[in-house]
Amino acid sequence: MGSIILFLVIGSTIWWQIKPDTEKSDFLVEAHQYEKALEYDPENSDAWMARSVSYNKAGDFNKGFEYLDKAVALDPEKHLGYRGWIRLRKMRDYDKALLDFDTLDNLTPNVVDAPWGEGIDFLRGECYFGKKDYPKAIEMFNRNITNQKEDWADIHSFVYLGLCEYELGNYEKAITEFQRALQLSKNVPESYFGLAKAYEKLGQTEKAREYIVSAEEHIGSKRDDYYNEYLNEIYLSEIVEFKHALENK
Amino acid sequence: MTKFIYLLTILPLLTFSQETNDCDERTMPYWANYINSRIEGENPTLRNAFRDIQLVETNITPSSGFITLRLYITKTGEFCEMETFQIDENYEPTVFNNGALITALETIALSLTNWERDKDYKTYNLIRLKIKNGKIEEIF
Numbered sequence: 001m002g003s004i005i006l007f008l009v010i011g012s013t014i015w016w017q018i019k020p021d022t023e024k025s026d027f028l029v030e031a032h033q034y035e036k037a038l039e040y041d042p043e044n045s046d047a048w049m050a051r052s053v054s055y056n057k058a059g060d061f062n063k064g065f066e067y068l069d070k071a072v073a074l075d076p077e078k079h080l081g082y083r084g085w086i087r088l089r090k091m092r093d094y095d096k097a098l099l100d101f102d103t104l105d106n107l108t109p110n111v112v113d114a115p116w117g118e119g120i121d122f123l124r125g126e127c128y129f130g131k132k133d134y135p136k137a138i139e140m141f142n143r144n145i146t147n148q149k150e151d152w153a154d155i156h157s158f159v160y161l162g163l164c165e166y167e168l169g170n171y172e173k174a175i176t177e178f179q180r181a182l183q184l185s186k187n188v189p190e191s192y193f194g195l196a197k198a199y200e201k202l203g204q205t206e207k208a209r210e211y212i213v214s215a216e217e218h219i220g221s222k223r224d225d226y227y228n229e230y231l232n233e234i235y236l237s238e239i240v241e242f243k244h245a246l247e248n249k
Numbered sequence: 250m251t252k253f254i255y256l257l258t259i260l261p262l263l264t265f266s267q268e269t270n271d272c273d274e275r276t277m278p279y280w281a282n283y284i285n286s287r288i289e290g291e292n293p294t295l296r297n298a299f300r301d302i303q304l305v306e307t308n309i310t311p312s313s314g315f316i317t318l319r320l321y322i323t324k325t326g327e328f329c330e331m332e333t334f335q336i337d338e339n340y341e342p343t344v345f346n347n348g349a350l351i352t353a354l355e356t357i358a359l360s361l362t363n364w365e366r367d368k369d370y371k372t373y374n375l376i377r378l379k380i381k382n383g384k385i386e387e388i389f
Contacts (some may be wrong), residue, residue: 059319059334060317060334062334065340090377093379227280235292
């Protein structure tokens, strides 16, 4: 037994010693030992990026970006999308997020990028929506739908299109966009809520009442992520408040 | 005699026992283990709580940046302590309104109650404020 253990110890020591530092560094990133990984390879962009994650998630963006900026400087194509995503979702720094997404897009011609798994045009659409530049947001969400194809696009592309048209005072168009989302799935409370608001603006209170009930019924399917609040996130309290306002009309 | 022996056994335990405090427990990040910690009413509650200061503060200096309030909450929903982070538009540390703004925000945050969670762990919640053009533009 003792000789087996001795063999394993010697074997793993030799295995470790013959590895180049870059491989040791990658191995340590996999093991979540980011500081050690950077000691072996200070140019390991994945280690810098991974080291930034917990700080940004915990709201210490000064520290988080100190590390994330190093990752981007070392490998912009790999990390710009994530940095833009963090700026959008965790900080709502729309201008800098757009800068990152646009730079990434320029670095990767003929590729539709997907920062952190989401369509780049959907994310750019959210940035413009946050900036209240609704015409530009509409352009981006439509481009996302074209790229992803109508049946496969993120259903919230249509919800956002409805919200943008609503904000521009185009209530009929808003209704069309919210209905497009519901054609793909009936479980989109954001669309029902949007329809209720648009019909209320058009003076069709009965229709508004009908859709606010649907919004309340489907609230369990709302777009939700306890890491971040989405820009189009809705809440039961807001639906109930709007419902009471409609009842008193 | 039995009582005396019982006292002798229990007394040292009482003497050396420490008062347990839920705030001393290990803090789990809000994203771990499906803790899903939030305030009752979620973010609309937060926005209501900070609405007055949002209306009053219209000339904040520096005029752009970000504030994070990190509130540590026990497994039973009691407030323990708060950490704050203030950065400018380039994400460098700053102090808004020479410290007066963060003091006012902390006071509001301390008045928040009814923290809820799906799992009973000590955790922390973030309240994020975006400052733009001298105003509190977003609270989330």
